[in-house]
Amino acid sequence: MSRRTSTQERYNVIVVGAGFAGQSCVRTLANSDTSVLLIEQSANFHRKVCAEGMTRQDCSFISDRFMTTPFKPVTIHHNSHTAIIGKTHGAIATFDRSGFLRQGMEEIRKLKNVDVMVGACVSDIIDRSTLRLSDGRTISFDYLVGADGARSVVRQFLDLPVKNTAVAVQYTCPVTHPDFELHLRDDFESYFWIFPHRSYTKIGCGAEISVRSPQQARRDLDNFMKMHNFPIETSTLEAATLTFDYRGYAFGNIYLAGDAAGLMSGLTGKGIYAACVSGTVIARNILGDRSQDHLLRKIISKKRILDGLYGFVRNKVLRRAFFTLGMHVVRNRTLARAVMRLVN
Ligand SMILES: Cc1cc2nc3c(=O)[nH]c(=O)nc-3n(C[C@H](O)[C@H](O)[C@H](O)COP(=O)(O)OP(=O)(O)OC[C@H]3O[C@@H](n4cnc5c(N)ncnc54)[C@H](O)[C@@H]3O)c2cc1C
Numbered sequence: 001m002s003r004r005t006s007t008q009e010r011y012n013v014i015v016v017g018a019g020f021a022g023q024s025c026v027r028t029l030a031n032s033d034t035s036v037l038l039i040e041q042s043a044n045f046h047r048k049v050c051a052e053g054m055t056r057q058d059c060s061f062i063s064d065r066f067m068t069t070p071f072k073p074v075t076i077h078h079n080s081h082t083a084i085i086g087k088t089h090g091a092i093a094t095f096d097r098s099g100f101l102r103q104g105m106e107e108i109r110k111l112k113n114v115d116v117m118v119g120a121c122v123s124d125i126i127d128r129s130t131l132r133l134s135d136g137r138t139i140s141f142d143y144l145v146g147a148d149g150a151r152s153v154v155r156q157f158l159d160l161p162v163k164n165t166a167v168a169v170q171y172t173c174p175v176t177h178p179d180f181e182l183h184l185r186d187d188f189e190s191y192f193w194i195f196p197h198r199s200y201t202k203i204g205c206g207a208e209i210s211v212r213s214p215q216q217a218r219r220d221l222d223n224f225m226k227m228h229n230f231p232i233e234t235s236t237l238e239a240a241t242l243t244f245d246y247r248g249y250a251f252g253n254i255y256l257a258g259d260a261a262g263l264m265s266g267l268t269g270k271g272i273y274a275a276c277v278s279g280t281v282i283a284r285n286i287l288g289d290r291s292q293d294h295l296l297r298k299i300i301s302k303k304r305i306l307d308g309l310y311g312f313v314r315n316k317v318l319r320r321a322f323f324t325l326g327m328h329v330v331r332n333r334t335l336a337r338a339v340m341r342l343v344n
Contacts, residue, residue, distance in 0.1 A: 011037040011115070013286060014131065014141040016122050016154055018045045020272050021258025022147035023104040024061065024279030026114055032287055036114040037139065041121035046101035049170055049240035051195045051202045052094050053180075054272065055344045061276040066095040066103075068197040074180040076330060078323045083330040091340065092180045094197045122148070125157035128253060143286050144254045147279055150243045152260035160256075164245040164266055164307075166190075167214045169221050170204030171235040177201040183224070186320045189313055190269075192224050203230055206242065206269055208314070214239055242269070246303060249296070255282040265303055267310040268343050274299050302342055 013029060015022045018040035029036050054062055056071070071090030076083045085091045109116055123134040130140045146154025155162070181194040189211055195202045203225060207217045218237070225232050242259065244266040249256050257263075258275030265271070281296045312322035329335045 009138075010140040011035045012141070013037070013143045013145065013283075014039065014139065015145040015147055016131075016152075017146070017148035017258075017260070018105060018108075018116075018118070019048070019101070019147060019149060019258065020061075020275035021260070021279040022145070023101065023108060024276045025145050025147060025257060025283045026108050026111070026279075027104070028280045028283030029113070029286070030108075030111045031113060034113060034286070036111075037141075038108065038114060038116045039120050039122055039133070040116070040118045043119055045105070045118065046098040048097070049168065049238040050097055050272075051170065051193055051204060051269075052097045052197065053092050053193075053195050053270075054095050055092060055270070057273050057344050058095075058276075061273070062095050062100055066100045067093050068096055069094045069180075069195075072180055074182060076182045076184065076327065078184040078327050079186070081327050083327045085330050085336055085340065092195070094195050094202075096197075122153050125154060125254075142253060145257055145279075145282055145286075146255065146260045147257040147275075149259045150241050152256065154254065155256055155260050158251050158254060158256070160245075160247045162243050162245050162262070164208070164243060164262070165210075166206050166208045166242050166244070166266070167212075167217055167239060168204055168206035168242055168269065169214065169217045169237065169239045170202055171221065171225060171230070171232070171237055173201045173203055173225075173230045173235040174199070175201055175230065184323045184326075186323065188220065189316075189319065192221070194228070201230070203228075203235075209241070211314070242271075244303075244307065246300065249278060249282065250285065255285070257282050263299065263303065265306045265310075265343075267306040267313065270343070274303070305342060 012034040014037045015025050016039050026038050071093045073084050073086040074091045121134040123132050125131045130138050132138050146152045177196040183192040190206045192205045205221050243262050244264045246262040249261045257278040259271055263274035263278055277295050281292050284292050312318045
């Protein structure tokens with residue numbers, strides 16, 4: 001591939017978005033014979049509404065030094081029943097998302113074949129070789145990677161529908177909490193999470209917009225906070241939209257990674273690992289290397305199973321039976337291991 005020109009109006013690869021997907025993509029293209037431009041709209045790219053939970057699979061991208069709570073078991077509550085996952089080795093840890101992404105960006109800025117634009121927003125994709133920034137500048141590319149999250153402009157250009165849209169509301173509460181908890185309720189088509197970090201706790205819930213408005217989701221979360229004695233007044237509330245409508249990741253010379261591709265799981269809300277793997281695989285594909293494609297295929301097939309199971313949670317009538325059965329499943333050691341393999 002050609003080295004970049006001095007005018008910088010054309011790059012071999014433009015990556016839009018410096019989240020997990022975008023950074024993984026750029027880091028995989030590091031020191032290759034490609035000119036790369038990373039465009040990120042926000043100086044606060046490292047901050048995003050997220051519970052910052054990780055499972056074992058995330059350890060291949062996120063090192064221990066970013067962990068804020070080590071791996072611990074998760075207690076699942078349903079009506080008056082409880083079940084524990086990961087009793088022996090733990091199931092979930094939390095990490096410092098902001099620290100991880102800031103560190104990643106520092107390393108990216110040192111790469112010789114990569115230019116970085118932070119504070120530049122891609123307003124539209126003109127055609128399959130040119131995009132426009134919101135200040136009117138145009139830049140050309142051979143390959144474009146849309147790693148620009150749930151409201152991806154690259155996805156819009158590809159004219160892919162986005163059917164599964166949810167809203168998540170979350171409080172960051174300035175108290176410590178000893179355990180990871182998930183709360184399932186028969187009247188709620190998702191779950192409430194309590195994820196402890198070193199000096200604070202993230203408490204949240206998600207719901208499909210077609211079923212529950214953001215205001216309703218917030219009221220539900222406020223009631224949950226009160227019921228569990230978390231102080232609302234001193235907690236910070238945030239909300240975000242999410243999509244999990246996957247329609248492919250490679251569209252000729254244009255790729256979609258992470259949330260832009262809808263790779264997040266609707267059932268679990270986990271998306272960081274899928275973002276990192278898809279960014280990496282796309283970069284390798286651009287370099288002509290298909291050796292890691294199987295990792296992404298595995299994520300997609302697990303996602304299909306999890307999204308299928310989510311159909312039971314969405315359904316008012318089936319939900320109670322699904323949750324009850326699920327509690328039995330996780331109490332059985334062999335079946336619990338299978339569940340861990342699926343969500344991990
Ligand atoms: C409440 C909540 C809790 C979550 N908890 C977890 C969890 O515990 N564990 C887990 O694995 N996942 C979790 N997720 C999901 C996870 O946060 C996402 O799947 C992950 O961040 C996706 O990474 P990404 O790089 O694809 O997208 P993003 O992190 O959204 O990054 C996209 C980047 O693109 C930039 N951008 C967007 N548009 C443009 C543009 N036009 N021009 C330039 N730049 C642009 C954005 O500023 C952003 O920096 C959670 C999500 C939510 C909402």
